[in-house]
Amino acid sequence: MLRLLDAAHNEWYLIESLEGPEEDCRRLLDLGLTPGEEMAVVQAAPLGDPLVVLIRGMRLALRRREASWIQVRQYV
Amino acid sequence: MTSAPTITPGVGSEEPKLASEPPGQESRRPTVCLVGAPNAGKTALMNALTGGGFQTANYPGVTVTLSRGKSKPEFGPEVALVDLPGVQSAVAPSPEEELSCKVLEGTHHSVRPDALILVIDATQLERHLKLAGFAARARKPMVIALTMMDLLARAGQSVNVSKLSAALGVPVIPVDGRTGWGVPELMAGLHRAIGEPSKQPNALAGLPDEPIASYAAVREIIESSGAVRKGNRLILAKDSLTARIDRVVLHRYLGFPVFLIILMSLFAAIFWAAQPFMDWIEAGFAAAGQLTLNVLPEGVLARFIAEGIFGGVGAVAVFFPQIVILFFLMTLLEDSGYLARGAALVDKPLSYLGLHGRSFVPMLSGYACAIPAVLAARTIPSKRERLLTIWILPLMSCSARLPVYALLLAALLPGSPWKAGLALSSIYVASLLTGALTAGLVSRLILRKRASSMLAMELPVYRKPLIKPTIRMTWSRSSAYLKRAGAPIAIISAIIWLVSNFGFGSRQEVAPGAPPPSFISVSELDHSFAAQGGQIIEPLLRPMGIDWRVGVGLISAFAAREVFVSSLAIVFHVAGDEDSQQEGLLEQMRTATFAGGAQRVFTPASIIGLMVFFFFSLQCLSTVAVVRSETNSWKIAGLQLLFYTGLGYLLSTATVQGLRFFGVA
Numbered sequence: 001m002l003r004l005l006d007a008a009h010n011e012w013y014l015i016e017s018l019e020g021p022e023e024d025c026r027r028l029l030d031l032g033l034t035p036g037e038e039m040a041v042v043q044a045a046p047l048g049d050p051l052v053v054l055i056r057g058m059r060l061a062l063r064r065r066e067a068s069w070i071q072v073r074q075y076v
Numbered sequence: 077m078t079s080a081p082t083i084t085p086g087v088g089s090e091e092p093k094l095a096s097e098p099p100g101q102e103s104r105r106p107t108v109c110l111v112g113a114p115n116a117g118k119t120a121l122m123n124a125l126t127g128g129g130f131q132t133a134n135y136p137g138v139t140v141t142l143s144r145g146k147s148k149p150e151f152g153p154e155v156a157l158v159d160l161p162g163v164q165s166a167v168a169p170s171p172e173e174e175l176s177c178k179v180l181e182g183t184h185h186s187v188r189p190d191a192l193i194l195v196i197d198a199t200q201l202e203r204h205l206k207l208a209g210f211a212a213r214a215r216k217p218m219v220i221a222l223t224m225m226d227l228l229a230r231a232g233q234s235v236n237v238s239k240l241s242a243a244l245g246v247p248v249i250p251v252d253g254r255t256g257w258g259v260p261e262l263m264a265g266l267h268r269a270i271g272e273p274s275k276q277p278n279a280l281a282g283l284p285d286e287p288i289a290s291y292a293a294v295r296e297i298i299e300s301s302g303a304v305r306k307g308n309r310l311i312l313a314k315d316s317l318t319a320r321i322d323r324v325v326l327h328r329y330l331g332f333p334v335f336l337i338i339l340m341s342l343f344a345a346i347f348w349a350a351q352p353f354m355d356w357i358e359a360g361f362a363a364a365g366q367l368t369l370n371v372l373p374e375g376v377l378a379r380f381i382a383e384g385i386f387g388g389v390g391a392v393a394v395f396f397p398q399i400v401i402l403f404f405l406m407t408l409l410e411d412s413g414y415l416a417r418g419a420a421l422v423d424k425p426l427s428y429l430g431l432h433g434r435s436f437v438p439m440l441s442g443y444a445c446a447i448p449a450v451l452a453a454r455t456i457p458s459k460r461e462r463l464l465t466i467w468i469l470p471l472m473s474c475s476a477r478l479p480v481y482a483l484l485l486a487a488l489l490p491g492s493p494w495k496a497g498l499a500l501s502s503i504y505v506a507s508l509l510t511g512a513l514t515a516g517l518v519s520r521l522i523l524r525k526r527a528s529s530m531l532a533m534e535l536p537v538y539r540k541p542l543i544k545p546t547i548r549m550t551w552s553r554s555s556a557y558l559k560r561a562g563a564p565i566a567i568i569s570a571i572i573w574l575v576s577n578f579g580f581g582s583r584q585e586v587a588p589g590a591p592p593p594s595f596i597s598v599s600e601l602d603h604s605f606a607a608q609g610g611q612i613i614e615p616l617l618r619p620m621g622i623d624w625r626v627g628v629g630l631i632s633a634f635a636a637r638e639v640f641v642s643s644l645a646i647v648f649h650v651a652g653d654e655d656s657q658q659e660g661l662l663e664q665m666r667t668a669t670f671a672g673g674a675q676r677v678f679t680p681a682s683i684i685g686l687m688v689f690f691f692f693s694l695q696c697l698s699t700v701a702v703v704r705s706e707t708n709s710w711k712i713a714g715l716q717l718l719f720y721t722g723l724g725y726l727l728s729t730a731t732v733q734g735l736r737f738f739g740v741a
Contacts (some may be wrong), residue, residue, distance in 0.1 A: 003236065012310050024530055025170065029287035030165035031532060032203045037291075038310060043322065046331035047424040050433075050531055056203050056232065059535040061420040063427075066532055075310070 004041065004053070004062075004070035012040050013072035020069030028066065032056040038075055041067075104279060105146070106270055107156045107188060109179060110221075111211040112195030113204050114162030115536045117223035119143075121195060121253030122159040123548055125151065125263070143552075151263035158187055163207060169455040180214050191270050192218040193262070198228045198235050198250070199537070201304060205244075205294045209283030211244075212389040216264050217269040218278075220248040221262050227537055230316070236303040243301030245276035254542045318413070318537045325417050335421055338414070339440070342405050346444055346475070355399035361390025376598050380573060385640070388569020388635060389562070392465050398475050399406075399557055402444040404550040406437070411541035416533060423531055429512055430519025431468075432461040433531055438510070439465070442472030443504075446699040448557055450706050458529045461710070466703055468515045470694045470720050476637040479688050483641050483658070487665050488683045507691065568697050570634045575605040576632065576646070606631060619729040620689065621682030621736075623670050635696045640690075679741045685732035693724030 007013050015037050018025040032055055033039070039055040050061040112118045116333035126145035143159040160179055161172035194210055196204040212218065220241075228234060241248040247265045251258035279297050283290045298304050313319055325334050365382035372378035410414045415437065423433030434456045442449035449469045456462040481503060485496040494670040579599030581592070601607055609631060610617075617627045625647040633640040641661070648664040668677040694700065694717050704713035 001341070009313070010312055026287070027165045027530060028532060030207075032291060034288045034291050040312060042314075042319065043310060043326060044328075045326050045420050045424070046328050049424045050420050050533075052326065052420075052535060054312065057200050059322070059537075061416070061423070061433075061531055061533045061535055063423065063531045064335060066530060 001071055001073050003068050004039070004072050005051075005064055005067040006070055007041055009041050009043065012038050012075040014038055014075050016071040016073055018069050019071060020066070024066070025069060026067070031060070032058070033070065039070075039072070097228070104395060105154050105156055106190040107158060108147075108191045108266065109158045109160050109187070109189040110193045110195055111160050111180070111208070112162060113164060113197070113200075113207050115534055116162065116197045117253050118159055118162065118195045118197045118203060119549070120545055121193075121221055121223065121251060121259070122157060123545055124251075124256045124259045125157055147263060151260060153191065153266050155266070157189075158189070163210065170455065171462075172454055180211050182214065189214070189216055191266060192216050193266060194218055194220045194246070196220050196222055196248075198222045199231050199233065201226050201235070201298060202291060202294050205280065205298070206283065206287070206290050209290055209294070211278045212278055212280035212283070215278075215281060217266075217273055218246055219262065219265045219269050220244070220246050221258075222248055222250045223253065225250045229538070230537075231313075232306075232311075234305045236305075239301050239303035240298075243297050243303060244280060245274060245278045246280060247274075254545050304585075313572070318535075321538050322417070322535070325414065326421065331421055335418060338409070338418075342402075342440070342445065345405060346401050350397040350401050357394050357396065358390065361386050361393060365390070366716040367412045376577075377535040377566075379577070380570075384570045384573030384577075385566065386726070388573060388639070389566050395475055396554070396558065397686070398444050399448065400550060400554045402448075403553045403557075404546065407546050407549045408541050408554070411539065411546060413536045413538040416535050418534065426710065427529065427531075429515040430457050430461065430464050430523065431515055432458065432465070432529065433533065435461065435465040437604045438469060439472055439508075442474060443468045445474050446470055446472065446696060447702050450702045453706070459576060460523055461529060463707065464515055464519055464523060466707065466712075467518060467716060468511040470699060471507055471511040471514060471692070472698070472714065473504050473691075474637075474696075476696065477690055480633075480640050481687060483644075483661070484683050484687050484690075487662055487678055488680060488687075490662075501724075503687070503691065510691075517579065558633045569639070572606070572632050572635045572639070575609070576601050576607075576628070576643070577604060579604040579608065586676040601628070608645075618724075619733065620685050620725070621677075621679065622686065623677050625668075626677065626686070630689070630695070633690075634697050636698070637690065637695050676741075681732045681735040681740050684735065685728040687730045689728040691721050691724070692727060694720035 004013065004015075015033060015035050017035055018028055018033065037055060039053055041051050041053050042059075043052045043060070044050075045052070049064045051064065053060050053062055053065050053067070056068055089496075110118050110122055122143060122145065125147050127148045145157050145159075147155045147157060156181070160176040163173045163176045165173070175184070179187045179189065184190060192210045192214065194211060196208060208220070222235065222237065222240075225235075235250075237248050237250055247269060249262040249265050251260055251262050253259070283293050324330055342658055365386040368382040368386065369378050372381065376521075406415070408417070419433035419436050422436045426435050435453070437455070438449040438452040439451050440449075446469050449472065450466055453462050453465045453469070456465055468647075481500055487498055489495045489499065577599060578596055581594050581597040586684060599605075606628050607624065610627040613627055614624040617624065617630075626644070628647050629640045629643040632643040644665075645661050648668060665678045669675055670677060700713050700717050703716060704710055707713065
């Protein structure tokens with residue numbers, strides 16, 4: 001298991017859990033970042049932060065801090 | 077999980093009168109709310125439904141207040157339409173999300189929906205249906221407007237509308253608000269839903285509140301309906317248009333240059349393309365003032381209307397073309413999808429300063445005018461970041477400062493326009509840096525408690541903006557701005573005219589034989605309340621190296637900064653038409669001396685001091701009024717006024733005294 005922050009770009013991962021401030025994680029869940037969902041990091045903004053991720057057909061800009069809460073595992 | 081609002085089904089504002097009430101003059105027309113996630117295409121649909129004739133206070137970013145309108149006659153019986161701001165999550169909502177939640181819960185004081193149009197992006201069915209579950213719990217008659225059908229094919233998907241409709245128990249009608257496609261069918265469906273409430277169980281209303289279960293339920297509904305034919309879920313779509321554009325505009329080395337080029341083109345358009353229109357407006361108001369003087373009998377009233385009203389409002393109205401161009405280009409950037417990338421690009425540096433990626437739109441608008449900028453700050457989710465953004469907006473060099481800097485630079489650097497141009501550019505860059513410094517200091521020293529701050533921002537798919545809706549949107553945004561800013565500006569300029577044109581009767585010169593003037597009477601500017609005020613504060617002005625006449629200019633500039641120029645022309649008795657006025661004023665400024673002495677008023681030191689003052693000072697009461705209404709706090713608005721005006725005074729004085737110390741008169 002690893003954090004989405006450390007995930008390789010352009011690879012699919014499965015969300016395991018969200019581990020961060022409760023309210024903030026609830027907001028991510030509302031956005032569709034639910035356990036079991038596939039997501040991928042496609043690129044980083046020029047300063048390395050935020051990351052651009054794909055989730056449920058949506059492109060989302062996530063701060064590195066937010067990406068560090070998302071525990072993922074490789075999609076097989 | 078604290079503030080998740082709960083909606084008790086069937087309770088609240090439920091007023092089941094619509095179907096039962098006989099149609100007639102007395103019966104209220106039904107209120108229909110448009111609900112949906114941001115970027116679902118709600119505002120375009122609102123435009124199509126109302127024909128663009130809706131009342132709004134939209135500012136670039138998204139829908140920030142409730143826009144209201146009524147449906148066009150061709151769509152059957154009239155309904156009142158309300159466009160609710162998009163809701164991403166009911167947890168820790170931004171003020172605009174909170175507003176939508178209130179309306180849907182039936183606790184809003186004025187908007188009570190009778191029916192809902194759920195605006196759902198067909199390319200993001202799961203997410204948008206899940207969010208719609210929140211609204212559906214209000215148990216109103218509802219229809220789903222399925223948008224972005226044109227993008228669906230691009231994503232390699234298709235949706236069977238009737239299967240989806242059957243599975244959800246809600247009529248689903250595909251529409252394109254930008255072209256008007258499907259809108260008559262949507263309204264027909266809405267009237268049917270209002271007329272005879274559906275017997276089918278509404279699957280959305282039964283969705284659980286808890287997001288994980290809710291998403292699972294939505295997926296189950298969609299999959300069992302067989303309505304959606306998806307492509308492969310796991311496609312990175314690296315060669316899609318959006319991915320290709322993002323690889324350039326968010327490229328490690330190209331990202332910022334592209335951003336800067338876009339911003340610079342925006343500024344170039346605001347300043348150069350607006351110029352001819354500004355000249356027309358200026359001439360128009362001057363002509364209207366002249367006409368008033370010619371038509372009305374000569375006297376105070378005619379002068380009040382000509383100078384106080386037309387003159388004062390005209391001084392601000394000249395900036396309207398810039399604001400229209402700003403709104404037009406911002407709407408284009410927003411609709412194309414770039415605005416969100418801009419916010420993502422600058423999020424890191426801005427959050428280092430305690431701001432948010434979304435602060436960039438207000439800051440950008442601030443270079444045209446602080447008023448729309450303060451309003452645009454509503455889209456920033458956290459209160460602390462919103463407040464900090466509003467706090468630094470008065471530092472952004474708004475275009476009302478431009479005529480002032482132009483005059484002062486012409487006086488400081490006569491005969492070398494390129495030096496003046498260079499100095500002006502430096503002022504603009506300096507205002508950005510000062511704003512950054514202020515934000516950084518305030519966030520570290522005063523607003524130290526770091527509340528939760530999130531970006532998690534959708535990057536919408538790039539689309540080619542359609543010109544007609546963009547123009548409509550620009551117009552509704554610009555006219556909303558006029559309505560919002562117009563009244564305070566007119567009132568403030570009227571007051572300033574009055575205090576500059578009336579004074580105590582005892583101070584007035586009286587022609588021999590004329591009756592003595594009343595206690596308060598018409599006055600030359602030299603003997604007006606403004607002049608007396610100026611003379612009283614002259615000891616305060618001396619350290620800035622200026623006399624009371626310039627002080628009167630500074631006071632009158634609180635109506636709008638550029639009024640400084642016209643006030644100076646009045647106090648220094650510059651006559652002449654528009655073209656020779658600037659020359660005449662510069663000539664007067666070169667020779668003006670302090671009363672009873674040979675010491676010149678406008679020296680390099682005092683001119684630089686004045687520029688420093690205008691750089692910092694919050695000389696715009698309209699901004700103060702807007703900050704007060706946005707923060708709902710006189711304390712913040714008043715503190716901001718005192719802080720920047722005090723800072724301007726102190727730094728201006730320090731500059732003048734410092735320059736004199738080093739031998740610069």
